[in-house]
Amino acid sequence: MRKMILLRGVAVAALCAVTLLTSCARAPTIERDVLRVGLVSLPTMPGNPFSSIGVPSIYTWAALFDSLTFVTADGRVLPWLATQWRQLDARTWEFALRRDVYFHNGVEFDARAVVFAVEYVTSEAARRESLAREMAGLEMAVAVDRYTVRIRAREPSPAMPSWLALLPIVEPGAWQRLGREGFSQAPVGTGPYRLIRWRRDGADLQAAPRGWRPARLGQLQLRVIPDSIARVQALQSNAIDVAVSLGPDDQVLLAQSGARLDFGPSASVLGLTFVLTRLRPGHPLLDRRVRQALNHAIDKQAYVQAIFGGRTRIATQPGTAAVVGFDSTLPAYEYDPARARSLLAEAGFADGFTFAAEIAIGAGAADAAVYQQVAADLRRVNVDLRLLVIPLTQFVTNVQNNSWSHEAFGMNYNAERSLDALRFTRLHSCLARRPWYCDSKLTPLIAEAQRAADGAERARLVGQVMRRYRDEAPAIWLHEIAYVQGVARGIGGFAQHNSYILYERLERAASERAQ
Amino acid sequence: MTPAWALSFSLLRKLLLLLFTITTLLFFLVRVAGDPATMLAGPEADPAQIAAVRSAYGLDRPLPLQYLAYLGQLVQLDFGRSLATGREVSQLIAEAMPATLLLASLAMGVTLVVSIPLGVWLGGAPLRGARRWVTAVIFVLQGIPGFVIGLLLIQWLAIGSNLLPSLGFGGPRTWILPSLTLASFLMPQLVRVIAANVTEALGAPYVRTARALGASEVRVLWAHVLPNALLGATALVGTQFAFLLSGSVISESIYAWPGIGLLLIDSTRTLDFPVMQAIALVVALCVFGANATSELLVGRLNPRLRHEAQRA
Numbered sequence: 001m002r003k004m005i006l007l008r009g010v011a012v013a014a015l016c017a018v019t020l021l022t023s024c025a026r027a028p029t030i031e032r033d034v035l036r037v038g039l040v041s042l043p044t045m046p047g048n049p050f051s052s053i054g055v056p057s058i059y060t061w062a063a064l065f066d067s068l069t070f071v072t073a074d075g076r077v078l079p080w081l082a083t084q085w086r087q088l089d090a091r092t093w094e095f096a097l098r099r100d101v102y103f104h105n106g107v108e109f110d111a112r113a114v115v116f117a118v119e120y121v122t123s124e125a126a127r128r129e130s131l132a133r134e135m136a137g138l139e140m141a142v143a144v145d146r147y148t149v150r151i152r153a154r155e156p157s158p159a160m161p162s163w164l165a166l167l168p169i170v171e172p173g174a175w176q177r178l179g180r181e182g183f184s185q186a187p188v189g190t191g192p193y194r195l196i197r198w199r200r201d202g203a204d205l206q207a208a209p210r211g212w213r214p215a216r217l218g219q220l221q222l223r224v225i226p227d228s229i230a231r232v233q234a235l236q237s238n239a240i241d242v243a244v245s246l247g248p249d250d251q252v253l254l255a256q257s258g259a260r261l262d263f264g265p266s267a268s269v270l271g272l273t274f275v276l277t278r279l280r281p282g283h284p285l286l287d288r289r290v291r292q293a294l295n296h297a298i299d300k301q302a303y304v305q306a307i308f309g310g311r312t313r314i315a316t317q318p319g320t321a322a323v324v325g326f327d328s329t330l331p332a333y334e335y336d337p338a339r340a341r342s343l344l345a346e347a348g349f350a351d352g353f354t355f356a357a358e359i360a361i362g363a364g365a366a367d368a369a370v371y372q373q374v375a376a377d378l379r380r381v382n383v384d385l386r387l388l389v390i391p392l393t394q395f396v397t398n399v400q401n402n403s404w405s406h407e408a409f410g411m412n413y414n415a416e417r418s419l420d421a422l423r424f425t426r427l428h429s430c431l432a433r434r435p436w437y438c439d440s441k442l443t444p445l446i447a448e449a450q451r452a453a454d455g456a457e458r459a460r461l462v463g464q465v466m467r468r469y470r471d472e473a474p475a476i477w478l479h480e481i482a483y484v485q486g487v488a489r490g491i492g493g494f495a496q497h498n499s500y501i502l503y504e505r506l507e508r509a510a511s512e513r514a515q
Numbered sequence: 516m517t518p519a520w521a522l523s524f525s526l527l528r529k530l531l532l533l534l535f536t537i538t539t540l541l542f543f544l545v546r547v548a549g550d551p552a553t554m555l556a557g558p559e560a561d562p563a564q565i566a567a568v569r570s571a572y573g574l575d576r577p578l579p580l581q582y583l584a585y586l587g588q589l590v591q592l593d594f595g596r597s598l599a600t601g602r603e604v605s606q607l608i609a610e611a612m613p614a615t616l617l618l619a620s621l622a623m624g625v626t627l628v629v630s631i632p633l634g635v636w637l638g639g640a641p642l643r644g645a646r647r648w649v650t651a652v653i654f655v656l657q658g659i660p661g662f663v664i665g666l667l668l669i670q671w672l673a674i675g676s677n678l679l680p681s682l683g684f685g686g687p688r689t690w691i692l693p694s695l696t697l698a699s700f701l702m703p704q705l706v707r708v709i710a711a712n713v714t715e716a717l718g719a720p721y722v723r724t725a726r727a728l729g730a731s732e733v734r735v736l737w738a739h740v741l742p743n744a745l746l747g748a749t750a751l752v753g754t755q756f757a758f759l760l761s762g763s764v765i766s767e768s769i770y771a772w773p774g775i776g777l778l779l780i781d782s783t784r785t786l787d788f789p790v791m792q793a794i795a796l797v798v799a800l801c802v803f804g805a806n807a808t809s810e811l812l813v814g815r816l817n818p819r820l821r822h823e824a825q826r827a
Contacts, residue, residue, distance in 0.1 A: 127567035181601030200773030237681040393549035399558035
């Protein structure tokens with residue numbers, strides 16, 4: 001009797017569960033005019049485009065704001081809010097602005113907005129903004145007329161059009177009226193989408209009615225999904241259309257759902273950098289031959305093939321093919337363990353040695369796997385590399401203060417988004433406040449390249465800088481970092497340039513829209 | 516002093532001690548994690564820029580002064596402003612808390628609905644046949660991390676069979692997977708406790724008496740054994756509330772559930788001290804509230820404790 005009652009109870013409970021599930025059992029409907037993007041996070045200060053640059057903020061800024069120019073993944077500088085430009089003298093450029101462009105609040109874009117942006121990033125008030133550092137070379141801007149603006153730099157700047165791709169243009173009236181914090185809550189730009197509301201889990205945006213880059217889909221939903229596996233699963237289950245910052249190995253999981261991975265080239269190179277200025281005298285890594293030996297010891301092509309499916313390139317120098325001054329004639333360090341052993345023996349370290357590297361996992365796609373492969377390859381030439389994972393906060397502090405506790409660390413050599421090849425020298429040379437690599441012969445060369453008024457001359461000098469870095473090997477040059485984004489089946493028009501997604505071009509296939 | 520007053524006084528004393536300890540520890544411990552100015556300024560910032568950030572957020576004042584200011588704010592129930600967004604922390608928490616409470620309540624509901632009958636069934640008879648298998652499954656479930664269960668549920672119910680959405684916070688359909696995942700944190704332990712309590716209670720003299728008086732087995736089990744078995748489980752539910760809240764961090768992260776957990780992850784990323792401190796304080800208060808409630812409930816439900824309190 002007791003058993004019967006219990007069995008009945010279990011049966012009723014099971015029936016309830018089945019009913020509950022089947023009542024919900026309908027395939028998730030796709031709202032045809034909505035684009036859903038899964039992000040790692042929103043920008044720290046959500047609507048203030050001066051507060052942070054690069055990934056992950058760029059995924060939000062790309063929808064809301066524009067800059068004067070746009071730099072493509074292959075290094076071309078395209079007209080954006082500026083349609084033409086010309087160099088007036090070594091430090092001054094004149095930009096003709098696009099007409100009939102409107103901010104999201106209906107105010108027309110003109111030279112005042114550009115002047116305001118330049119004045120703000122160069123002001124004392126902007127010192128806490130990350131972008132102020134990038135724009136430190138700017139001196140002033142003046143409006144020549146409503147649609148023409150002149151911008152002057154502190155130093156000769158042949159590459160000004162490319163680095164102005166970093167400067168977002170905000171609606172000056174809204175910024176002044178709302179203040180920094182207020183504007184962050186209600187940003188007004190000229191991007192293809194305007195903000196409807198921030199949510200705890202993302203943001204809802206709507207196609208800007210008078211957008212000069214008209215969006216093909218009416219709404220954009222940015223969803224914060226911090227966990228990368230959850231982003232993959234969301235893509236698999238059709239809960240989102242685009243998932244950013246995935247790993248190359250996610251292709252296997254996505255294949256069944258018809259989603260695909262898009263490998264976007266970046267302007268960054270991953271390097272295992274040596275803390276040369278803090279090594280004790282006689283340390284093996286102080287010998288250039290040892291550093292070159294370590295570069296020869298890594299089978300980069302093999303891991304690029306195995307981990308990235310061959311969809312990125314091995315690094316030959318601290319810049320990618322897109323940056324100005326990239327020297328395409330420079331060969332990569334050939335994988336040659338015998339040569340590595342011979343160089344080590346030549347330097348007096350035939351028995352190898354041990355060193356440790358501090359790494360912050362998650363900075364690039366599959367970086368953990370890459371570092372482990374590097375350690376495995378080095379072991380074959382008797383060099384024992386210990387990998388120590390440190391939190392991002394510690395990593396940032398170490399970069400700022402050169403407070404590394406070990407001999408090396410993993411870091412990007414970053415030229416984004418302006419593709420200025422010399423950008424990385426601010427950290428990886430004597431120009432840094434507390435450098436970990438200081439080559440006195442390199443410093444005048446960098447300075448000369450920075451001062452060069454002529455673009456071709458600058459490119460030539462940058463090429464020399466690259467060659468010196470390659471030969472001196474202050475790092476193990478690994479590979480060009482790729483941005484790996486997942487795109488759902490039925491989403492067309494996906495394009496990314498140095499992590500900048502052109503949202504306005506994304507569209508749903510006709511078959512998807514019919515659902 | 517009546518027992519009720521004595522208990523209230525004791526709880527109040529504990530609460531004040533907890534608040535002081537938590538606020539002090541939190542204030543200093545989160546600062547061990549790093550300098551938020553370095554994170555806000557970025558890796559390439561020079562000292563002047565870092566100093567500008569510190570000054571803008573009042574982080575350049577001596578630590579004791581910052582601590583006193585923090586305590587002063589807390590007394591006025593002011594959690595300050597987020598370093599990252601500049602918004603009122605209390606507003607951020609007020610926006611996020613309902614989602615987390617909803618998730619915790621749903622998970623607790625699922626846990627109780629499943630655990631009580633299952634625990635009674637398992638504990639109500641010797642461990643043979645199906646009971647043995649179910650017990651084994653519960654053992655295994657207890658050993659699987661919650662996020663793995665979450666990912667498996669998504670794979671099975673959202674991707675495989677397309678029954679439920681894999682993320683979001685948009686109505687009852689989106690509640691099912693997160694609450695099942697969170698329930699999985701507590702359920703195995705609760706089932707085992709209830710089963711053990713039921714088994715133990717079945718051997719008690721009052722059960723023999725009830726049977727001798729002709730009570731049916733069902734009545735013995737549900738009317739006499741279960742209330743006693745639930746006494747221990749009530750205490751467990753209270754103490755496990757903390758796990759439920761920490762589990763919500765994982766559950767919210769997997770399902771993009773806009774609650775306290777997601778807010779905590781975000782604030783930790785940027786070392787947003789005011790938000791981190793406020794969340795930890797609110798969670799501590801919730802855990803204290805749950806523990807106090809279970810303590811009061813056990814006191815009320817257990818006649819022996821009630822009588823002891825009255826005698827005291």
